[in-house]
Amino acid sequence: MSEAQGQSRPFVTEFGTLRALQFDGLTVQSVMSIADPDVLALDYTRAMMGFLLFKPRPRHIVMVGLGGGSLAxxxxxxxxxxxxxxxxxxxxxxALRQRFGIPPDDERFRVLCADGADYLRDSDDAPDVLLVDGFVATGQPARLGSADFFADCRRALAPDGVLVVNHWAGDGRYPVYAARLREAFDGRVLAIAAEDGDNRISFSAPGPGFPPSRGRILARCAELAELHSFDVADIAQRVLARLDRMMGRRSADAGLDGAGSHSD
Known part of the structure; x- marks a missing residue:
């Protein structure tokens, strides 16, 4: 969850059965269960895995911000x-990757030491899924909330790819960042809340078929439930609740437009 330029050095702390990555004594950047290092210990990481409801079999995932490596x-x-x-x-x-059980690089996995914004600006990888989870102790770096960054995210994605952004709603800049994301993706954004903090997870896609229908999401949920250890149905219900609100708002807006078009 780190994009750690210009801040305190990261350090590792332990709380009972949990190991955490921190940059100060107040903010936890990443958490790992010592007994089960691959489990998704924080709800925001489980919410980010909601991309599976839209892209269940990605060919290539790119993530900005390694942190403790839970998602990787x-x-x-x-x-x-x-x-x-x-x-x-x-x-x-x-340098702390071994403390969090992050495996060494191989043909499937690599960790690059680079600025995520620069990487996406220059990248031709065309990932199917792009995860943005870059934070400093004070919130999301301004560059990762810029209009240029979100435009680069859209350009970098495969045509049918999905962008997932972890925002911190406690940041006063969050409404501006969210508005820039919606503009970059022509309004094709669906956001849900994480249950263990002020994190807001936004899913966006460049293709016109996003977001998919309720039926498609429910079918995907049924397929995924037997393959994953986190509660996929819980994430799907949050996605569906948000989708219902979006559809209701659009219906209300259409009704207002229709009411305004009548003439005597």
């Missing part, structure tokens, strides 16, 4: 046909 480890274990590239700006964070 989970994807490597449960998506055996998927390649995973993590782009982390902080060499100090990368």
């Amino acid at each position: 480890k989970y994807c490597l274990r449960t998506l055996p046909d998927t390649r995973f590239t993590a782009v982390e700006i902080s060499p100090e964070v990368i």
Whole structure:
């Protein structure tokens, strides 16, 4: 969860059965269960895995911000046909990878020490899924909330790909970042809340078929439930609740437009 330029050095702390990555004494950046290192210990990571409801068999995942590697480890274990590239700006964070059980680089997995914004600007990888989870102690770096960054995310994705952004709603800049994301993706954004903090997870896609129908999401949920250890149905219900609100708002807007078009 780190994009750690210009801040305190990362350090590791332990709380009973949990190991955490921190940059200060107040904010936890990543958490790992010592007994089960590959489990998704924080709800925001489980919410980010909601991309499976839209792209269940990604060919290549790129993530901005390695942190403690929870998402990388989970994807490597449960998506055996998927390649995973993590782009982390902080060499100090990368140096802690063994403390969090992050595997060494191989043909499926690589960790690059680079600025995620620069990487996406110059990349021709065309990933099927792009995960953005880059934070400093004070919130999301401004560059990862810029209009140029979100435009680069859209350009970098495969045509049928999905972008997943972890926002912190406690950041006063969050409404601006969210508006820029909606503009970059022509309004094709669906956001849900995480249950263990002020995290808001936004799913976006460049293709006109996003978001999919309720029926498609429910069918995907049924397929995924037997393959994954987290509660896929819980994430799907949050997605569906948000989709219902979006559809209701559009229906209301259409009704208002229709009411305004009548003439005597």
